[in-house]
Amino acid sequence: MSNHHDYPGRIGVLYGGDSPERPGSIASAEAVFKALSGAGMRAEMIDLGDLGELGATLRARIDVALLACHGLGGEDGKVQGHLEQLGIPYTGSGVLASALGMHKPTFKTLLAALNIDTPKSITVLAEHSVESTLTTVELNLGYPVFVKPAAGGGSLGAGIAHNVEELAGLLRARRDQPYAEYMVEEYLDGIPCTVGILDQGGPVVLPLLTFETDRMFFDYEAKHDRGLRRETCPAALPEDVEQRVTEIALRVHRLIGAHGVSRVDFLICTDGRSPVLEVNTVPGLSEQGNLATMAAAAGVSYIELIKRILDTAFTKVSYVP
Numbered sequence: 001m002s003n004h005h006d007y008p009g010r011i012g013v014l015y016g017g018d019s020p021e022r023p024g025s026i027a028s029a030e031a032v033f034k035a036l037s038g039a040g041m042r043a044e045m046i047d048l049g050d051l052g053e054l055g056a057t058l059r060a061r062i063d064v065a066l067l068a069c070h071g072l073g074g075e076d077g078k079v080q081g082h083l084e085q086l087g088i089p090y091t092g093s094g095v096l097a098s099a100l101g102m103h104k105p106t107f108k109t110l111l112a113a114l115n116i117d118t119p120k121s122i123t124v125l126a127e128h129s130v131e132s133t134l135t136t137v138e139l140n141l142g143y144p145v146f147v148k149p150a151a152g153g154g155s156l157g158a159g160i161a162h163n164v165e166e167l168a169g170l171l172r173a174r175r176d177q178p179y180a181e182y183m184v185e186e187y188l189d190g191i192p193c194t195v196g197i198l199d200q201g202g203p204v205v206l207p208l209l210t211f212e213t214d215r216m217f218f219d220y221e222a223k224h225d226r227g228l229r230r231e232t233c234p235a236a237l238p239e240d241v242e243q244r245v246t247e248i249a250l251r252v253h254r255l256i257g258a259h260g261v262s263r264v265d266f267l268i269c270t271d272g273r274s275p276v277l278e279v280n281t282v283p284g285l286s287e288q289g290n291l292a293t294m295a296a297a298a299g300v301s302y303i304e305l306i307k308r309i310l311d312t313a314f315t316k317v318s319y320v321p
Contacts, residue, residue, distance in 0.1 A: 009063030017048030021071030028068035028285035035303045065090040075282040076102035089313040093281040094320030097257040101281040117275040121185040130171045150181035190269035195249035196294040199260045206294035207234035233297045260312025
């Protein structure tokens with residue numbers, strides 16, 4: 001299937017589910033559906049919440065699944081496995097890469113094994129008491145620290161603690177969240193930078209994107225309200241930094257076995273470090289989103305980006321773990 005022909009089959013745009021990232025997923029799906037329909041292609045939106053009931057009928061309804069689902073259940077290999085079982089081609093990464101990208105503690109273990117810089121962290125399980133966690137942080141990290149769910153995105157459930165009291169407060173508040181596992185990470189000062197990778201006969205890095213925000217950190221609000229952030233794309237980084245970040249992003253993409261598309265997030269620090277924060281195997285797909293912004297800087301229109309992502313459903317090797 002080439003980039004030059006509109007896909008004749010029936011496209012199911014999968015979105016939603018009940019993860020905390022549902023609103024972002026709906027925004028992605030609506031934009032994708034509108035672009036595909038506008039290009040005369042046959043598409044329908046399918047909420048992940050309906051997948052269980054649809055089951056076998058899904059094969060009769062769609063020929064390919066374009067994934068616009070973020071967070072738990074949609075980006076972590078669960079949906080990918082379901083579609084594998086049904087024999088429906090789907091966009092992006094397979095089960096293993098999706099799971100590795102979503103579970104940050106495992107992902108960071110892999111990075112450390114390859115000597116790829118990532119902020120030092122400890123994992124906090126539901127059974128760990130607040131007191132024992134505070135002691136571990138004191139001994140291993142010091143302050144300030146950054147707290148975030150071990151599997152989740154969009155900066156949801158995240159925050160900064162400058163001292164032991166603030167961390168205790170964040171850890172107690174986390175008990176009301178749907179995430180069972182958290183991470184406490186060393187807090188680093190720097191500029192967030194994201195690197196988009198798109199398969200074009202092999203993974204190609206799009207122009208880099210950097211952000212600045214006056215908020216405490218690049219939080220959910222700053223990610224979803226353009227008025228709260230300033231974007232630079234292509235990024236104005238020193239050449240050596242840009243080269244290093246580009247090379248590492250490609251290494252990370254290959255390390256987890258990502259396919260077709262990914263987005264690797266970095267922090268560009270004042271001390272010369274540029275640690276990897278995370279990898280997204282189903283990046284946001286709205287027209288104002290990071291991936292679309294980087295694609296536009298590379299001269300790739302929004303509909304062309306969506307068509308290239310659709311292509312990734314048909315370019316996987318025969319067996320993807």
